[in-house]
Structures are given as C-alpha cells and as structure tokens.
Amino acid sequence: MREWDPRTAAATEITSLVALLNEVSAVDLPDDPLWQDGRMRDYLAVTMPGERKMMWLVEENEGDAARGVAPLGAGSIILLGDIGVIEILVHPKARRLRIGRALLTEQVRVALRKGFTTLGVEVAGATTAMDFYRAYGFTLAFTEIRSVLRLDTVDWFSLGDLAAGVGAGYQIEFYADGPPEHLITPYAAAKAEVRDDYDLGDLDLRPSSYEPERLLASLRTLAARGLQLYIVVAVQEKTGEVAGLTEVVVPAQRPGRADQYDTVVVPRHRGYGVGRAIKARMLFELRSAEPNLTEVQTWNAAVNEPLIKVNQELGFVADRQWLEYEGDVVELAASLGIS
Ligand SMILES: CC(C)(COP(=O)(O)OP(=O)(O)OC[C@H]1O[C@@H](n2cnc3c(N)ncnc32)[C@H](O)[C@@H]1OP(=O)(O)O)[C@@H](O)C(=O)NCCC(=O)NCCS
Incomplete structure (x- = not known):
C-alpha cells in the first residue's frame, strides 16, 4: 500500500x-x-x-x-x-x-x-x-x-404539460454553467432558506453552497473536475426571488448518465407546480444540450415524499437505497x- x-x-x-x-x-x-x-x-x-x-x-x-x-x-x-x-x-x-x-x-x-x-x-x-x-x-x-430516469422512456408530450403547468407570475429559465451574475445572490439565498427549513438529518457529505462566495467557488470546482453543470430556475417576476431551482451535472467521466444534484422549492412558493415545472423543463433542455445522454439519476431523502412524487410523475424509477x-x-x- x-x-x-x-x-x-x-x-x-x-x-x-x-x-x-x-x-x-x-x-x-x-x-x-x-x-x-x-x-x-x-x-x-x-x-x-x-x-x-x-x-x-x-x-x-x-x-x-x-x-x-x-x-x-x-x-x-x-x-x-x-x-x-x-x-x-x-x-x-x-x-x-x-x-x-x-x-x-x-x-x-x-x-x-x-x-x-x-x-x-x-x-x-x-x-x-x-x-x-x-x-x-x-x-x-x-x-x-436513488432513482434513475431513462430518457428513452420519457413521454415528451405529457412532459410538455408538466413544464408549462406552473402558476402565473413565475419565469422558468435555463442556464449552462450556473446562474448569471444577477441571479447569484437570490440563487444562494434560495438554497440557504431551504436548508434552514428542512432538517432532514443529512450529514452533508456533499455540502451545498449557501453563500454567494461559496456558490461561485463550487461552480469553479465543478468545471475544474470536468462536470458540466446545467441549472433551471423559477424566478418570481414580481420580486425577482428565486422560488425554485434544479441542478444537473453531466460528468466527462460518465457522459451517458447525468446526476441531478439538488432540487429545491422555497417553502412560500410551494403548491404552484414549480418543482414539477423546473424538473420537466430541465429534461427538455438536456435532450438538446446533451444528445449522448441516456439517463439521469437523482437522490432523495426517504422522507421527502413531495419530491419522490414529482420524480415518479416524470418517470424516475427507484433504483436502490443509498446509505x-x-x-x-x-x-x-x-x-x-x-x-
Ligand atoms: C466493502 C469493501 C471495501 C470491503 O473490502 P475487503 O477488503 O473485502 O474487506 P476486509 O477483508 O478488510 O473485511 C474486513 C471485515 O469486514 C466485514 N466484511 C467485509 N466483507 C464482508 C462480506 N461480504 N460479508 C460480511 N462481512 C464482510 C468482515 O467483518 C471482515 O472481517 P473478516 O473477513 O475477518 O470476517 C469491498 O467489498 C468493496 O470494495 N466494496 C465496494 C465498495 C463500493 O463502494 N462500491 C460502489 C462504488 S462503485
């Protein structure tokens, strides 16, 4: 050794x-x-x-x-x-x-x-x-x-309904490489708020980024590791707040399978279809941005029932426990x- x-x-x-x-x-x-x-x-x-x-x-x-x-x-x-x-x-x-x-x-x-x-x-x-x-x-x-979605099983017509089924007053936006400058602060704020709201007992082995500085550092690190990041955000038009976000990375080391890292909806924006719409929009974007992608995997706390339900609607299939x-x-x- x-x-x-x-x-x-x-x-x-x-x-x-x-x-x-x-x-x-x-x-x-x-x-x-x-x-x-x-x-x-x-x-x-x-x-x-x-x-x-x-x-x-x-x-x-x-x-x-x-x-x-x-x-x-x-x-x-x-x-x-x-x-x-x-x-x-x-x-x-x-x-x-x-x-x-x-x-x-x-x-x-x-x-x-x-x-x-x-x-x-x-x-x-x-x-x-x-x-x-x-x-x-x-x-x-x-x-x-852990759940896995095979892109060849996706019903793109129904997915279109899910992507469009968001309450009035939210703008859904897609970005490669992370949020643009003007969204960095509200993006980090949305992550921080959800962390305070949900204590799911996670040991935080993959620490998320709650402050703008740390968020920028983590974006640079992903790129330096060969992980292509895509995000979809729901922005509330009236306030400019980030109401929800979802992050996917496509690793150069395994380009057929993407990882959906984090999906969060800020508590006061729940119940308007934001979670479903951002995840559905992400799948459409991945289909055009990453033609060689065949699967997306994601992890949810066993107790996070709302997110598990959204994943099932999108066609994710539970694969195995991750401990x-x-x-x-x-x-x-x-x-x-x-x-
Ligand atoms: C877990 C792992 C690291 C164990 O390595 P290993 O060198 O075989 O383990 P050791 O020989 O040091 O085992 C030490 C003790 O662990 C326990 N143990 C290890 N394997 C076990 C098994 N198959 N069943 C029951 N006990 C086991 C035993 O107590 C063992 O002591 P013993 O042999 O005297 O009874 C190895 O199985 C492994 O690499 N697994 C895959 C890890 C992984 O993360 N996979 C997914 C990513 S691709």
Whole structure:
C-alpha cells in the first residue's frame, strides 16, 4: 500500500484506477454505466477550496498500476469541516483479504492525527460495503433513495404539460454553467432558506453552497473536475426571488448518465407546480444540450415524499437505497487496534 497523488500520477495509473472502478462497479452496481478516462485525473484531484484529499493504492506487485494493471484497492479521505469523508474500493477478486481494513486503518490514522472526530461514508444499498462498515462500528446516519430516469422512456408530450403547468407570475429559465451574475445572490439565498427549513438529518457529505462566495467557488470546482453543470430556475417576476431551482451535472467521466444534484422549492412558493415545472423543463433542455445522454439519476431523502412524487410523475424509477454511515474516530481507532 502506498499514498498516491492523482495530480502527479502517470497517465497509465489513472487508467488503472478507472479499470478498478469498473471492476467494482460491474459487481456492486451492475446496472450502472461504466467509467471512462475522460478527465478522470481532474475528477480525482480537484477539491473545493479549503478541502484536503489524500489517496492510497494497494497493488499486488509494486508498479502494477503504472503498467496498466488494475490495483487491488484504492482509498481516499476528504477532510471537510469537521468530518472526514472516506471512500474504499477493493477489487472483487481480492475481497475478504483485509485490504479494506488496511485502507480504513490509514484513513483513521489521518483523521486521528488531524483531530477529526467523525468519518462519514456513502454506501450503495444491498452491497457488501454495508457489512464491512458495520463490522467496524459505523452506524447508519441517513438513508436516501436513488432513482434513475431513462430518457428513452420519457413521454415528451405529457412532459410538455408538466413544464408549462406552473402558476402565473413565475419565469422558468435555463442556464449552462450556473446562474448569471444577477441571479447569484437570490440563487444562494434560495438554497440557504431551504436548508434552514428542512432538517432532514443529512450529514452533508456533499455540502451545498449557501453563500454567494461559496456558490461561485463550487461552480469553479465543478468545471475544474470536468462536470458540466446545467441549472433551471423559477424566478418570481414580481420580486425577482428565486422560488425554485434544479441542478444537473453531466460528468466527462460518465457522459451517458447525468446526476441531478439538488432540487429545491422555497417553502412560500410551494403548491404552484414549480418543482414539477423546473424538473420537466430541465429534461427538455438536456435532450438538446446533451444528445449522448441516456439517463439521469437523482437522490432523495426517504422522507421527502413531495419530491419522490414529482420524480415518479416524470418517470424516475427507484433504483436502490443509498446509505450514509458515520463512525466515531476514537472508537474506530480502538476497534482497529490503532494506538
Ligand atoms: C466493502 C469493501 C471495501 C470491503 O473490502 P475487503 O477488503 O473485502 O474487506 P476486509 O477483508 O478488510 O473485511 C474486513 C471485515 O469486514 C466485514 N466484511 C467485509 N466483507 C464482508 C462480506 N461480504 N460479508 C460480511 N462481512 C464482510 C468482515 O467483518 C471482515 O472481517 P473478516 O473477513 O475477518 O470476517 C469491498 O467489498 C468493496 O470494495 N466494496 C465496494 C465498495 C463500493 O463502494 N462500491 C460502489 C462504488 S462503485
């Protein structure tokens, strides 16, 4: 095992990591499209300002990755706020050999050294990763449902009705690369308001951007990671407020499947068809902006019934649970025998 820095890694090492991702994905998420090498280095290396990321590789023979052989395992930790967000991938042919444990041990050591108290991890439901994290004392903090919409199943005529079915007084607007200058402040304000309104218990492993400065930084980071952002906003004509917004990114690393990150409707604008209209409009825009796109995936809190209902109307199909586990660093160190 060695520490590995994607910023300086040889191009063949990046390709080897893509191979590992795809071997893991084929077993754990067999319906997901495969990863490509397009801008994978940027995807792995770039973090938000202020975040620090460390990675490790486990190879069967030294130099395997540089020779284009998929490593046996890879792990990362992103240090953000007071939480360390980890990821561990072990090649299906090398499981139950304690490689996962060895990677977790490095991550816990770093967290201890830097004084972090909690580790968080996102785990795909119905995979062995649940057993692994539970074995070391991680507990379930939050459950989301991932849903997938196949664009070839969309009924574009009915979708047109949904897109147009918004109450009077709202303007629906589409932008590539994020909100224009004049909408930055109201856009960030809408996000902040919804965060205060909804405490869904999310650990915030993917922090959203609530202040204009942070919003701009996160837009720059998305672009630098090779993620093409599209947004649709509902602007209340009378006040200029952003009443609702939805964000989709199309990753250069997996251009067939887009991620719908965030959809929010500010509480006082609920009940006017805004949520449905912005999501429907987004699908129309994606169809022309991204002709190679075949699917959109999205995550909702299991308790967020209004959004789940909107997704069903649009044709999203629930795929699997997505679980956030968290572990106490001191307890993890004890269970791994780290002093
Ligand atoms: C979870 C994962 C990292 C575990 O790696 P691993 O090297 O096989 O795990 P280890 O050998 O270190 O296992 C340590 C302990 O975890 C538990 N564990 C791991 N796999 C388990 C399984 N399949 N069933 C039950 N317990 C399991 C056991 O307690 C094990 O100890 P033991 O073997 O002495 O009983 C690996 O299965 C993996 O990469 N999964 C996919 C992760 C992922 O995120 N996929 C989706 C993204 S594409």
